Amino acid sequence: MIVNIPPFSENSAATAVSPQSLIGFEGPEKLLEVWFRPNSDAKECRELHHRHRSCGLRIVDQPTWEDMLNIVKCQVLSRKSNDYVDEFVLSESSMFVYSHKIILKTCGTTTLLLALPRILEIAHTNCGLELVDSVFYSRKAFMFPAKQKWPHGNWGDEVLYLDTIFQPEHFHTSGYVVGKINGEHWNLYTAAPRRDSDVVGWDEEDPYSEADEEMEELYKDDLTLEVLMSELNPEKMKAFWKKDGETEEEGAKRIYNDSGLGSIFPHTTVDDHCFDPCGYSLNGLIDQYYWTVHVTPEDHCSYASFETNIPISVAASPLAYQSYEEVVRKVIGVFEPGKVTVTLFSRKPENKDRETSDTESRSESSTSVNGSNHATTLFQLPVVGPGAVASWGRKSVDNIVSSEHANMVLTGSAVDGYLMRDRVVYDLGGWDLVFAQFTRKRRRALKFATEVAALDARPEEVRAAGKAAEPEGISS
Amino acid sequence: MIVNIPPFSENSAATAVSPQSLIGFEGPEKLLEVWFRPNSDAKECRELHHRHRSCGLRIVDQPTWEDMLNIVKCQVLSRKSNDYVDEFVLSESSMFVYSHKIILKTCGTTTLLLALPRILEIAHTNCGLELVDSVFYSRKAFMFPAKQKWPHGNWGDEVLYLDTIFQPEHFHTSGYVVGKINGEHWNLYTAAPRRDSDVVGWDEEDPYSEADEEMEELYKDDLTLEVLMSELNPEKMKAFWKKDGETEEEGAKRIYNDSGLGSIFPHTTVDDHCFDPCGYSLNGLIDQYYWTVHVTPEDHCSYASFETNIPISVAASPLAYQSYEEVVRKVIGVFEPGKVTVTLFSRKPENKDRETSDTESRSESSTSVNGSNHATTLFQLPVVGPGAVASWGRKSVDNIVSSEHANMVLTGSAVDGYLMRDRVVYDLGGWDLVFAQFTRKRRRALKFATEVAALDARPEEVRAAGKAAEPEGISS
Incomplete structure (x- = not known):
């Protein structure tokens, strides 16, 4: 087995805080997504891989998952399944299990990463899935990091922990701080198997070479859109408290219908939960696609x-969405947040397509980014705005807008009342990532400069963070 | 005066380490660039602003700059001037003084940021330049951060220090960690005046409104390309040691001619210096453009x-450069580094141009990024590769490749022998920034997995850095 499973889960002494806590509940979630590659042990399963109730990770029974979730310190509240995926509403957020990938998202002081070795062990032992193909772990900067349990609360610790599991002999890993360290930011870790053709051994015995085409099929058009919101409108939040005499089921139904959430993707199958005294979680499914919403309505820590991962082509039926921008606008309308972080991962078209469509600007020599097998060239540079550093001639530019990703094209128009404060794009090998951060415009009622200053200044945070105290030895 | 000048420079107890030191010299430089806006006090000067020997910052005499450089802990070794700019070769790197901006780059354990208040004071008192228009401060992760003096050595401290000078009432500031915290990274801080139309007071009394057009003229087509290299080829480094019996002048001449540096921009006026026993600095000028090179050749800390800021159109005459990629390739050829970081800032075309050329995809509502007055739209998203999330129709795409920035188009072909490990794009309001990181391919001679692992694993660094230990209160 290529991944290293240290006995980290033995160290867990974390205690979960329920969403009911009124004192500084940590809404911002830890989000883990692991993709597995079918290997020869799972060949029979692989042939049925795309659509089968009893294949890959989906053969794992609920008690086994519940045992894993005990390490995280959360419980299953409800679940639903369709042909493609099992969804679980958890006491702290959500889990989605596909045959070839698992998505686990947990809030509060849960210790998600401590369960990663167990997840890998379950995949290997129970399902014969021993090759990890892609790992994404991300979280917004915590509101109350001091309350987190190791390795959470310090991004450096989380990256180190993950690098101990996905070791450099076998994986390219990246730990990023995305956005301003003196403002809103979001952290991202990725791991992908090393497949450098010039690293000794790989050309003779690359265990990943077997299922390349199938993986590309699984990855095709994959995307994940996240909208992370804080400082929510207190008026809007009143709907997310359970009413006196209302059951949790009645509360969930009322919230879904009255909050505006019910009109976002009305054609999906929904599993939701109203917490007592407040808080709300929702998982929605349509075929192989999901959406999930979690709300912490308390004013002092609203989130x-x-x-x-619903493609706009699916989202648009029966709705009239033309772009993700419209989806984002609708979501923002439900919560009216003071601060909004938007992230969008999108899988690049596969290597073959790219090579044939872009030969004019591509030399024979190619480089690789982040260990992916996608060929890229040195200065095939990203473009940020009209007139910016561009790398494409007209031919390849036409390919961009006419490609199969054309339904993802996001045309420009602002969200009224918000200012864009940050925009960053990462080339993550097989994926592109766009990060954007927005702030609601300030009211004219803010009369004094000292008040304006207080909104941004967090010197203790920046000082204590010491985000780049690099000790000796970075290149020695 | 809008900027706040605390008495930080009184705290300096730093001692400079000369390039001659054989024990872990810190080659990676701190780089500060400050742009000033002429105000009514400097009106007479402003009319001559573009090209005048005695205008703006250029009226400052050398003893005043030397006094400022004493705070940094470095000295002037030589200087040259032309109609546009004064360049200084320093004992630790370089300084360039224009009428409207200053660029200060210092290596070793110099305390560059401690001199920033003095620079602002000189600009205000001596030159009547009281409005700071843009600030950029950047540095690669240090090799030996523990040797640095406060506020250097911890990126969080540097950001906090700068935020104390550029306060949130008046400036939008951004502190970024660019690249992998568990690998090669580079830090960037930017500040730009707050000019939000909805922040109280600005619409009545925006001191920046006076010289908008002139600033746009100064900014037009501005760019900065940096190539930061480590683990240099020891064979190539032999040229950068002073030979026995050779004077420093003879050494500099030999290095310039023999190293390959002399063929990069041969049509420029060069001021260079050979250090004893090793090390080399070069400043080159052509009209308003500069290039600068600094070499630390010692094997254990080579850098x-x-x-x-030379545009490719200028660089290409009399040379046959078609793109910056060719310049980068030539520079890499001189040093044959194991690791390469490339950064490219480029000024976006001015607001007016963008609005007229991109009306099809632009709504009436606009947002602003980082406090710039450049209008942007919510999902006018950057593009990373063919087929990625695109925001332009064909019309505006044509504008990209046919724009005045077309001479900056970097067409694709790899640097032989290097793998691209990271690529990130930032939208910095008025500027676009591209960051890319490359690693020389490994030799097949690396036989053992443990050796391969040792190249990437730096757990102490990641753990000690604790780069995102956010304490309480990020949004409370």
Whole structure:
């Protein structure tokens, strides 16, 4: 087995805080997504891989998952399944299990990463899935990091922990701080198997070479959109408290219908939960696609997250969405947040397509980014705005807008009342990532400069963070 | 005066380490660039602003700059001037003084940021330049951060220090960690005046409104290319040691001619210096453009930096450069580094141009990024590769490749022998920034997995860095 499973889960002494806590509940979630590659042990399964109730990770029974979730310190509240995926509403957020990937998202002081070795062990032992193909772990900067349990609360610790599991002999890993360290930011870790053709051994015995085409099929058009919101409108949040005499089921139904959430993707199968005295979670499914919403309505720590992998072509039926921008606008309308972080991962078209469509600007020599097998060239540079550093001639530019990703084209128009404060794009090998951060415009009622200053200044945070105290030896 | 000048420079107890030191010299430089806006006090000067020997910052005499450089802990070794700019070769790197901006780059354990208040004071008191228009401060992760003096050595401290000078009432500031915290990374801080139309007071009394057009003229087509290299080829480094019996002048001449540096921009006026026993610095000028090179050749801490603002149209005459890629390739050829970081800032075309050329995809509502007055739209998203999330229709795409920035188009072909490990794009309001990181391919001679692992694993660094230990209160 290529991944290293240290006995980290033995160290867990974390205690979960329920969403009911009124004292500084940590809404911002830890989000883990692991993709597995079928190997020869799972060949029979692989042939049925795309659509089968009893294949890959989906053969794992609920008690086994519940045992894993005990390490995280959360419980299953409800679940639903369709032909493609099992969804679980958890006491702290959500889990989605596909045959070839697992998505686990947990809030509060849960210790998600401590369960990663167990997840890998379950995949290997129970399902014969021993090759990890892609790992994504991300979280927004915590509101109350001091309350987190190791390795959470310090991004450096989380990256180190993950690098101990995905070791450099076998994986390219990246730990990023995305956005401003003196403002809103979000952290991302990725791991992908090393497949450098010039690293000794790989050309003779690359265990990943077997299922390349199948993986590309699984990855094709994959995307994840997240909208992470804080400082929510207190008026809007009143709907997310359970009413006196209302059951949790009645509360969930009322919230879904009255909050505006019910009109976002009305054609999906929904599993949701209203917490007592407040808080709300929702998982929605349509075929192989999901959306999930979590709301912490308390004014002093209000937070809501929205996440989906529904392509705009699916989202647009029966709705009239033309772009993700419209989805984002609708989500923002439900919560009216003071601060919004938007992230969008999108899988690049596969290597073959790219090579044939872009030969004019491509030399024979190619480089690789982040260990992916996608060929890229040195200065095939990203473009940020009209007139910026561009790398494409007209031919390849036409390919961009006419490609199969054309349904993802996001045309420009602002969200009224918000200012864009940050925009960063990462080339993550097989994926592109766009990060954007927005702030609601300030009211004219803010009369004094000292008040304006207080909104941004967090010197203790920046000082204590010491985010780049590099000790000796970075290149020695 | 809008900027706040605390008495930080009184705290300096730093001692400079000369390039001659054989024990872990810190080659990676701190780089500060400050742009000033002429105000009514400097009106007479402003009319001559573009090209005048005695205008703006250029009226400052050398003893005043030397006094400022004493705070940094470095000295002037030589200087040259032309109609546009004064360049200084320093005992630790370089300084360039224009009428409207200053660029200060210092290596070793110099305390560059401690001199920033003095620079602002000189600009205000001596030159009547009281409005700071843009600030950029950047540095690669240090090799030996523990040797640095406060506020250097911890990126969080540097950001906090800068935020104390550029306060949130008046400036939008951004502190970024660019690249992998568990690998090669580079830090960037930017500040730009707050000009939000909805922040109280600005619409009545925006001191920046006076010289908008002139600033746009100064900014037009501005760019900065940096190539930061480590693990240099020891064979190539032999040229950068002073030979026995050779004077420093003879050494500099030999290095310039023999190393390959002399063929990069041969049509420029060069001021260079050979250090004893090793090390080399070069400043080159052509009209308003510069290039600068600094080399630390010692094997255990080898490092070289290349920086220029020469547009490719100027660089290409009399040379046959078609793109910056060719310049980068030539620079890499001189040093044959194991690791290469490339950064490219480029000024976006001015607001007016963008609005007229991109009306099809632009709504009436606009947002602003980083406090710039450049209008942007919510999902006018950057593009990373063919087929990625695109925001332009064909019309605006044509504008990209046919724009005045077309001479900056970097067409694709790899640097032989290097793998691209990271690529990130930032939208910095008025500027686009591209960051890319490359690693020389490994030799097949690396037989053992443990050796391969040792190249990447730096757990102490990641753990000690604790780069995102966010304490309480990030949004409370």
